[in-house]
Amino acid sequence: MTITGSERVQAIEAAIGQTYTTQDYYEVGREKIREFARALHDDNPVHWDEAKSADAGHDKLLAPLTIVVLDGTKAQAQLFDTVVPGDLLKSGVLQVEQRFIFHKPITAGDRLKSDVSMDSYKSVAGAELFTGKTVIRDLDKGVMQESWTTLAGPGETGDGLTAEFISMVDDVMFSPTASHELPLVPAEAAEIPEPGSHAFAYGAIPFDSVSEGQEIPPRTQRFTRGDLVNYVGVAGDPNPIHHSDELAAAAKLDSVVAQGMLTLGTAAGYLSAFVGDPAAFIELSARFSSAVYVPPTEAAVVEYTAKIKTLYPETKRGLITFGASVNGKRVFGKCTALVQFS
Known part of the structure; x- marks a missing residue:
């Protein structure tokens, strides 16, 4: 059955706010x-x-801040497959923004459920912007994280990917495992605590040791093809533009590109190394400005920089701005992290 543009929009808008788990x-x-x-x-x-990890106040090994991608991203992909007519993830969408709110630190042994919903949708000049929300809950501890992922696509009337390209994608992606995939089920939206209500600094550095305007020492990080392929396996990212030169060229990219969540996750590690403990982070957000191209036989070199923009003495919190660049070209834009110092 053929679906019209208006029916597509109605189907998407009807799904906004509906929660699945x-x-x-x-x-x-x-x-x-x-x-x-x-x-x-x-x-x-x-x-x-x-x-x-115990010295920093955690009862078990602490997980990196962006570990939500291991399960939450897969659940979000299932959501888009369920509520958006057509194959959204094969239509040429790009991740353009990512935001996290951290309520409790995730540690080894936690049993996590991913609640996903379509948070917003809009069509601008023929293009589409989708924002999916993921709430990570532990079976015993309650809400651990919230995240918002914004994707930009060409829309129904835009220049989507050709049937030949999609066929090529199918031939180089992971082998199908749909028979093992459990469908999402409708759920009630979880009750969300106030951001920062845990108010623990854990192993963070003292508030009195930092100052407004202070620059955090920069970090240079090499990303190789091996790093990209390793992240594909560890995180389960099936997008072949991260490992196939043929697919990257067909998608009109200069080369294979590093995963956005690989470069952002590395940025989070860069910041937490300065702050002292990832569990002291309350919020983290970034916009993706440009791709990190990784040549076949040499590394892409990303330089991370950051500074403390604002300090809040009454709460001992600080707002950090950060960025990343390759050969002077920005990778991220409008990046901030809110942290709780000790």
Whole structure:
């Protein structure tokens, strides 16, 4: 049956605010935390050493801030497949923005459920913007994280990908595992605590040790093809533009590109290394400005920079602005992190 443009919009708008959840929980493994930290080039000892994690106030090994991608991103992809007519994720969409609110730190052994919903949709000049919301809940601890992912697509009347391209994608993506995938089920929206209500600094550095305008020492990080392929396996990202030159060229890209969540997850590790403990983060957000192209036989070099923009003495919190660039070209835009100092 052919669906009209107006029917498509009506179907999408009818789905906004409806919550679905994963049927089974995702149990966070200790070794998975280490694998994920390695994929993000994150050497923070709270991800590797249980004793160091305990010293920072955690009962088990602490997970990196963006570990939500391991299960939440898959649930969000299922949501888009369910509520958006057509194959949205094969239509040429790009991730343009990511935002997190952290309520409680995720540690080894947590049993997580992902509640997903379409948060907003709009069509501008023939293009479409979709924002999906994911709420991560532990079966015992309640809400742990919220995240919002905004995707931009060509829309029904835009220049989508050709049938030949989609066929090529199918031939290089992961082998199908749909028979093992449990459908999402309708759910009630979880009750969300106030951001920062946990108000724990954990192992963060003292508030008196930082100052407004202070620049955080920059970090240079190399990303190779091996890093991209490793992240594909660790995070389960099926998009072949991260490993196939043929697909990247067909998508009119200069080369394969690093995953946005790989570069942002590495940025989060860069910031948490300065702050002292990822669990001290309250919010993190970024817009993706340009792709990080990774050549076949050399590394792409990303420079991360940050500074403390504003301090709030009454709460001992600070707002950090950060960015990343490749050869002087910005990778992120409008990036901020709100943290709780000790």
